[in-house]
Amino acid sequence: MTDFTSPAPAPDPGPLPGDLPAPAEGERGRSLFRLALRRLVRNRAAMAGLFVLLLVTLFSFAGPHLVGHRYDQIFTSYVAVPPSLEPRPSDEHLQDVIETAARRGRVTVGDFTVSGGSFTATLNSEKTIDPRATRYIDRTDEFEGTTVTATEEDGRRLRIAGTVAREYFPFGTDSSGRDLLVRVMIGGQISLLVGVLASLVSLVIGVTYGAISGYLGGRVDDVMMRFVEILYSLPFVFMVIMLVVFFGRSFVLIFLVIGATEWLDMARIVRGQTLSLKRREFVEAAVAMGLSDWQIIRRHIIPNTIGPVVVFVTIVVPKVMLLESFLSFLGLGVQAPLTSWGALISDGTTTMQAAPWMLIFPSLFFVATLFSLNFLGDGLRDALDPRDR
Amino acid sequence: MPTLFAVVTISFFLIRFAPGGPFSLERPLPPQIMENMIRAYRLDLPLWRQYLDYLWNVAHGDFGPSYIYRDFSVGQLMMQSLPYSLQLGTYALILAVLGGVAAGVVAALRQNGIVDYLVMSVATVGVTVPNFVVGPVLSLVFAVLLSWLPAGGWGDGSARFLLLPTIALALPQLAVFARLTRGSMIEALRADHIRTARAYGLSRRAVVVTHAMRGALLPIVSYLAPCAAALLTGSVVIEEIFGIPGVGRYFVQGALNRDYTLVMGTVVLIAVFIVVLNLVVDILYAQLDPRIRHD
Numbered sequence: 001m002t003d004f005t006s007p008a009p010a011p012d013p014g015p016l017p018g019d020l021p022a023p024a025e026g027e028r029g030r031s032l033f034r035l036a037l038r039r040l041v042r043n044r045a046a047m048a049g050l051f052v053l054l055l056v057t058l059f060s061f062a063g064p065h066l067v068g069h070r071y072d073q074i075f076t077s078y079v080a081v082p083p084s085l086e087p088r089p090s091d092e093h094l095q096d097v098i099e100t101a102a103r104r105g106r107v108t109v110g111d112f113t114v115s116g117g118s119f120t121a122t123l124n125s126e127k128t129i130d131p132r133a134t135r136y137i138d139r140t141d142e143f144e145g146t147t148v149t150a151t152e153e154d155g156r157r158l159r160i161a162g163t164v165a166r167e168y169f170p171f172g173t174d175s176s177g178r179d180l181l182v183r184v185m186i187g188g189q190i191s192l193l194v195g196v197l198a199s200l201v202s203l204v205i206g207v208t209y210g211a212i213s214g215y216l217g218g219r220v221d222d223v224m225m226r227f228v229e230i231l232y233s234l235p236f237v238f239m240v241i242m243l244v245v246f247f248g249r250s251f252v253l254i255f256l257v258i259g260a261t262e263w264l265d266m267a268r269i270v271r272g273q274t275l276s277l278k279r280r281e282f283v284e285a286a287v288a289m290g291l292s293d294w295q296i297i298r299r300h301i302i303p304n305t306i307g308p309v310v311v312f313v314t315i316v317v318p319k320v321m322l323l324e325s326f327l328s329f330l331g332l333g334v335q336a337p338l339t340s341w342g343a344l345i346s347d348g349t350t351t352m353q354a355a356p357w358m359l360i361f362p363s364l365f366f367v368a369t370l371f372s373l374n375f376l377g378d379g380l381r382d383a384l385d386p387r388d389r
Numbered sequence: 390m391p392t393l394f395a396v397v398t399i400s401f402f403l404i405r406f407a408p409g410g411p412f413s414l415e416r417p418l419p420p421q422i423m424e425n426m427i428r429a430y431r432l433d434l435p436l437w438r439q440y441l442d443y444l445w446n447v448a449h450g451d452f453g454p455s456y457i458y459r460d461f462s463v464g465q466l467m468m469q470s471l472p473y474s475l476q477l478g479t480y481a482l483i484l485a486v487l488g489g490v491a492a493g494v495v496a497a498l499r500q501n502g503i504v505d506y507l508v509m510s511v512a513t514v515g516v517t518v519p520n521f522v523v524g525p526v527l528s529l530v531f532a533v534l535l536s537w538l539p540a541g542g543w544g545d546g547s548a549r550f551l552l553l554p555t556i557a558l559a560l561p562q563l564a565v566f567a568r569l570t571r572g573s574m575i576e577a578l579r580a581d582h583i584r585t586a587r588a589y590g591l592s593r594r595a596v597v598v599t600h601a602m603r604g605a606l607l608p609i610v611s612y613l614a615p616c617a618a619a620l621l622t623g624s625v626v627i628e629e630i631f632g633i634p635g636v637g638r639y640f641v642q643g644a645l646n647r648d649y650t651l652v653m654g655t656v657v658l659i660a661v662f663i664v665v666l667n668l669v670v671d672i673l674y675a676q677l678d679p680r681i682r683h684d
Binding site: 230237238239241242244245318322325326329330331332342345346348349352353356359363366367370371374 | 525
C-alpha cells in the first residue's frame with residue numbers, strides 16, 4: 001500500500017543479459033526467476049496468503065456446484081434464517097407440521113422419526129383409516145411421497161414413510177430467502193473475476209503506454225507523460241461512478257472502466273524501466289539488426305519489465321477489488337440477482353441489526369482475500385527486488 | 390486549472406454521449422411539454438454552444454438547476470450539504486494525522502518491540518479493511534450491541550453523533566500515516582545529526598521532537614493531499630452508512646436518480662477541492678523544505 005510514493009525509475013534489478021545471444025537470455029532469466037521463487041516460498045506470510053487465496057478461489061468457483069442451491073433460488077419459507085449447521089426445518093417443527101396435517105385427516109400421530117431425508121410415522125385412529133389420509137401429509141411443503149408401508153390392527157393403525165424436504169443453510173439466508181452460502185460464493189466469483197480482469201486491462205494499457213512513451217522518448221514522451229499527470233489529478237473514483245451512472249451498469253463496463261483508471265502507476269513504472277533498458281547493448285543490437293520500434297518494444301523492452309510489473313499487479317488487484325466493492329456498495333455495481341462481495345456487504349449493513357450474519361460472512365471473506373493479496377504482494381516484492389525494504 | 394478544465398470537459402461530454410436524457414422518464418412526456426422543457430434548459434442549442442455556456446456558468450459558480458430536487462439549484466444543495474462534509478472531513482483529518490503520527494513515532498522509537506508489532510498489525514488491518522466494512526462493524530458494536538452511541542444521523546452535531554463516522558473515516562488514513570511516520574522516523578533516527586544531538590547530551594525528548602521529527606514529517610506533509618482526496622472519497626460511503634446529509638450522500642443519491650447536473654456539480658466541486666489542496670500542500674512543502682524551493 002505504499003503506491004503513493006510511486007517510485008522514481010527503479011535502478012536496474014540485478015544483472016540482465018547484455019551481449020548474450022537470445023537463447024542464453026531465456027536461460028539467465030529463468031535462473032533469476034528461480035531465485036525469486038525460492039525467496040517467495042521461504043516467506044511464510046506470503047505462502048499463507050497464497051494458500052488462503054487458493055482456498056477462497058476454490059470455494060467461490062467449485063462451491064456452487066457442490067451446494068445444490070442456485071444463487072437466485074428463493075426459499076419462501078426460510079427468509080432471513082440465521083446460520084446453522086442443523087438442517088431446516090428442525091425436528092420439532094416437523095413434529096408440529098405432521099401433527100397438524102394428521103389432525104386435518106382426523107388421525108393422530110404415534111411415533112414419528114426423521115432420519116436424513118426420510119421419515120417414518122404411525123397414524124392411529126378409532127376407526128379404520130382411509131389410506132388417502134396420507135394426502136394431508138403430502139399437501140404440506142415439508143413432506144412428500146408419503147406411502148403406506150404396513151396396515152395393522154384392522155386398518156386402525158397405518159405405518160407410513162416418505163421423504164422430507166430439508167435444506168442446509170450453514171450461512172443462513174438473506175432477506176429474500178436466498179442461500180447466503182451460495183451468494184457469498186457467487187459474489188466471490190464476481191469480485192475475483194473483476195479484480196483479475198480489470199487488473200489485466202490496466203496491465204495491458206499501462207505497459208503498452210509506458211513502454212511506448214519511454215522508448216520513443218523526446219517530445220512524444222513529454223506529451224504522453226503530461227497527459228498522465230493531468231489524469232492523475234482527476235478525482236477518479238468520481239469519474240468512474242459517473243461513467244457507470246451514465247452508461248448503465250454492466251459487468252463488462254465495470255471492469256473496463258476500473259481497469260482504464262488504474263493504469264497510470266503502471267505506465268509510470270514501465271516507462272522508468274524502459275528508460276534504463278533502452279540504453280542497454282541488446283537494444284542497440286536489435287536496432288542494428290533493423291528491427292522496427294514496435295518489434296523492439298514488444299520483444300525486448302516489455303519482457304524485461306516483467307519483474308516490477310508483476311509486483312505492481314499484486315498491488316492493483318486488491319485496489320481494483322476494493323473499487324468494485326465500493327461501487328457495488330453504493331448500488332452501482334453488478335445488479336441483483338447477481339451479486340458481489342461489495343453488494344452483499346451493502347445488503348448486510350441495512351439488515352445488520354436484525355441479521356448480523358448477512359454482514360459478517362461476506363465481510364469475512366472479503367477481508368481475508370484482501371489480507372492474503374497484501375501479504376502475497378509484499379512477499380513478491382521482497383522476492384523480486386530484495387533491496388527494496 | 391488544466392485539471393479543472395479537463396474535469397468539466399470530460400464530465401460534460403460524458404453526459405451528452407450517454408444514452409437517455411434527464412427527461413426520459415418512465416412515462417414519456419407529451420411532445421409539446423418535452424419541447425418546452427428542452428428549450429427551457431437550452432438543450433436545443435448546438436453542442437459546442439451548450440458546452441461554452443456550461444463552462445461560463447461554472448466559472449461563475451452556477452452549476453445549473455437540479456433535475457430531481459425541483460426548485461433547488463445544484464449550488465443551493467451543495468451550500469446546504471457542504472458544511473456537514475467539511476466538518477466531518479476536518480475531524481477525520483485531524484484524527485488521522487495526530488493519531489497516525491503519534492502511533493508511528495512510538496512504533497519507531499520501540500522498533501521491533503511489542504508496541505511496534507502491535508501498531509503495525511493494527512495499521513495493516515486499517516489499510517486492508519475497507520471503511521465500508523469498518524463503519525458498519527463499529528456501528529454494530531457500539532450502537533447496536535452496546536448502545537453507547539447513536540447508530541447514525543447528524544443529530545445536533547455533537548461528539549456523540551460524530552464519533553463513529555469520524556473514526557470509520559479516519560482509520561484507513563490513520564493507518565497509512567502510522568506506516569509512513571514509522572518508516573521515515575526510523576530513517577531519521579539513524580541520521581548523523583541525530584547522533585550528534587545525542588552526543589551533545591540533549592534529552593531524549595528534545596532529540597526526538599525537535600530534531601528527528603522535523604525531518605521525518607516531510608513525507609507526511611506530502612501525503613496530506615492524497616489523504617484529503619481519499620477522505621473525500623471515503624466520506625461518500627461513510628455519509629451513506631451513518632446517514633449524514635453531506636455532499637457525498639447527495640452525490641450518491643444524484644447518481645442513483647440520474648440527476649445529471651447534481652452529479653456533475655459534485656464532481657467539479659470535489660475536483661476543485663483536490664486541486665486547491667494540492668496547491669496548498671505544494672506551498673507548505675516548499676516552506677518546510679528549502680531544498681526544493683528553487684527547483
